[in-house]
Amino acid sequence: MSTKAKFESTRRRLSEQQAETVDRLTTAAVAVLRTHGFSGLTVRLVASEAGVAAATAYTYFSSKSHLVAEVFWRRLDAIPRETPEDGDPADRVATVLREVALLVSDEPELAAAVTTAMMGDDPDVEHLRVRIGLDIRARLNEALGPRQDPDVLEALEIAWSGALVRAGMGYESYAQIAERLDVTARLIMAGQR
Structure with a gap:
């Protein structure tokens, strides 16, 4: 992923610590998808998997669709x-x-x-x-x-x-x-x- 994309979320610019949190959430989202599929994916479940409070996860992602779209964007940006x-x-x-x-x-x-x-x-x-x-x-x-x-x-x-x-x-x-x-x-x- 480009450095620019890593520190820029859909909603705002990110500090290094915030960027790390978003990375953990997007990585956890893929893990949750593997076991639960999209229908079983929730932002709360992803937050739990990432070791992040649900409220914190919602400050970065408005919905599970937003979270999954961010995963795709980050992978595309990494090509x-x-x-x-x-x-x-x-x-x-x-x-x-x-x-x-x-x-x-x-x-x-x-x-x-x-x-x-x-x-x-x-x-x-x-x-x-x-x-x-x-x-x-x-x-x-x-x-x-x-x-x-x-x-x-x-x-x-x-x-x-x-x-x-x-x-x-x-x-x-x-x-x-x-x-x-x-x-x-x-x-x-x-x-x-």
Whole structure:
């Protein structure tokens, strides 16, 4: 995770001690998800797992959806943003989409929770959804290179978001979605004007 993201929560800037508390809570959230799933996850249960008072947890996270969205954001932010300038833009775009799709692929409970959480109407989730979307857009922009078609960028964003919803609904695994996104990105890139 970038240093900036570590010290910046959805609600405010964090001191080092507060950042450590948020780290403990997000780590505990993943542990609770593994055993209880999203339906059994509560901020109170996560606080207990993290050794933090529930009231303290609620100062950082407004809901379980907010907590899960923060976990996803932190994992996305931890993916290095080293886009090679040479090579085929289709390869670079496919790599970006694959990395994002595989972000939670080895943790099915977290993957399912992320989809549910990201669809929520909590204002803090909405803030993270925008932040995540802008990050994905920036990664795709970098992968496309300087001479890009805005319609191609939008098509890739729609493909990414639709694929993650499809995986979250259980139609395909995140690993299968990563493969499908590779094909889809190449089809979209081949259709450039």
